[in-house]
Amino acid sequence: MAEVPEQTTTEIAELQERFPEAVQPDEREGYQGVVVSGERLVEVAKAIRDDLGYDLLTNVGYVDYLDEGFFEVVYHVYSTQRGGPAFNFKARTPRDEAELPSLTGIWPSANFQEREAWDLMGIRFTGHPNLKRILLWEGFEGHPLRKDWKEPFYEDEHKPFKSRWPGGHVRRAEMGVPYGMNVQYPPGFVPDEWEPEAETVLYSGLEPIRTPSGVGITRIKTDQLIVNMGPQHPSTHGVFRMVVTVDGETVTRLEPVMGYLHRNHEQIGERNTWLMNMPYTDRLDYLTSMSNNLAYAITVEKMLGQEVPERAELLRVLMAELTRILSHLWFFGFFLNDLGAFLTPAVYAITERDLILDLFEAVTGSRMMCNYMRFGGVAYDLPPYIGGPAVKVGDWPRQLDTMEFLEELINERLPRVTQQFDDYLTQNEILVSRCRGVGVLPPDLAVAYGVTGPVLRASGVQYDIRRADPYSIYDEFDFDIPVRYNGDLYDRYLLRLDEIWQSLRILRQVLPRLKETEGQEFWAGKRAYNVRVPKGEHYGHAENPKGELGFYVVSDGSANPYRYHIRSPSFINLTALEEMCRGHKVADVIAILGSLDIVLGEVDR
16 A cells, blocks of 8 residues: 555644544554544544645545444545645444434535445435435435445355365346346335335425516516426437426526436445456446546556556557547537537547547457456557558558557648538527536536536636546646636536647657567566555545546455446536526526536446
């Protein structure tokens, strides 16, 4: 584990002096931060925000220490003003009476994360404005991330399952479960007497707000209605739903409803071995597989104390920045689609994205689910050639020297295409009129809601983890962190355009170093496919195309994570959706949602 920064040590001492009975250092092997008593949690959290300057709460993790008999909720906060590592504080509650005060009044970004902790772990947060399930349906029985919760098809606590290895004679658990016993029902539930669930819990939080007309203003009389947008609709970017209260065409309330794609990724992650989780990270934001791999790799490497060779770091940055470009290109295509520019911009974007995917396929064997990073390096070096038989498609031969391909892609093709998007779109009168002044998110609210990535920087907050808390070798490159100040849809579009130019700037610095390191090692040490991580905890994070992707992991020293928690930017950025939509028209809601650039695999996990 890394040493505790001197600043953090001073801050811990300051908190102890101020709250001597409520704040204690976490002295467990491999752990950091402080343990705060639940009774003083709100008071201490306010001091951490206001006096220590940690204004951005990015992650609320939660762990079931079954043998010790308590749950622990772990908070990671950062300073957007000075950058630097996280301040880590935590609170505990008995398992049989799991209850802690809500911190939504201090950091509104805790809203969805506390609901998730209630949903999956069963920790109740007193004072929460809308505490209910968020990823599972209200009638779900139990809390599936508790260590003593077992699903109907339960086989083993950890993989590899005994039925699969080492003999290879597969016996799946569901084969032994009689029909009708393959689900769990709440006590007293009788399937034959079941009636469709009335969503009173959901709609109770969306009572219409009466908005009286201004004095002397004549208005058409309208009724307030609650309407559903989604979940099965292209404009909601997948299986996502918005329950919207409208007064005529004007939005007065909005609540995101998610979970239709929930796979309990974290429970699977705790049964996998450490390395088994790498391909599962591909399936989070399934458009940014390489970046997901990197965030998880650097998290576990920190706990292992694992060094990474220079060439592997260069390959990682190459893949991560190309991923940022392809993700932003995809955003342009589908954001314009949401605004009504049907298909054409998306086809332009997909055409260029496919060229980057050609490289990914040549290197990893897959275009989307790349499974490329390894603890200590990467799985493969660059191949000498890209493509199969020399068959031309347009101007691009299908077989090229890899470095020639990269040089033309980075120095010629992508800059030309980026400029083309700028020329065609930036001053387009429809884009400008639909986006300027719409979905405004002021900087203070962006930070309060825990928004990260392009949406945060488009609100005037120049916070990027690559600079604020550097990882990999980003501190060795010369690049700027773009920022825009209006916080509307137009600035979110412009900010992503700015970021592509900066990614290209980084990639131009990577190319000569790739040539210099050709033939060098790309995976440090022994190529272990199973590792044992030292006891302890760590929160690792990376600046993904959509914002901060974080992994909070706890190890008990075994071959499997004891706790594996994901802080996904798509999920937490949605916390601010109602704030951005209130007062706008229904058609604007689609554009505002599109400006967040969510992917449901990452929202639901």
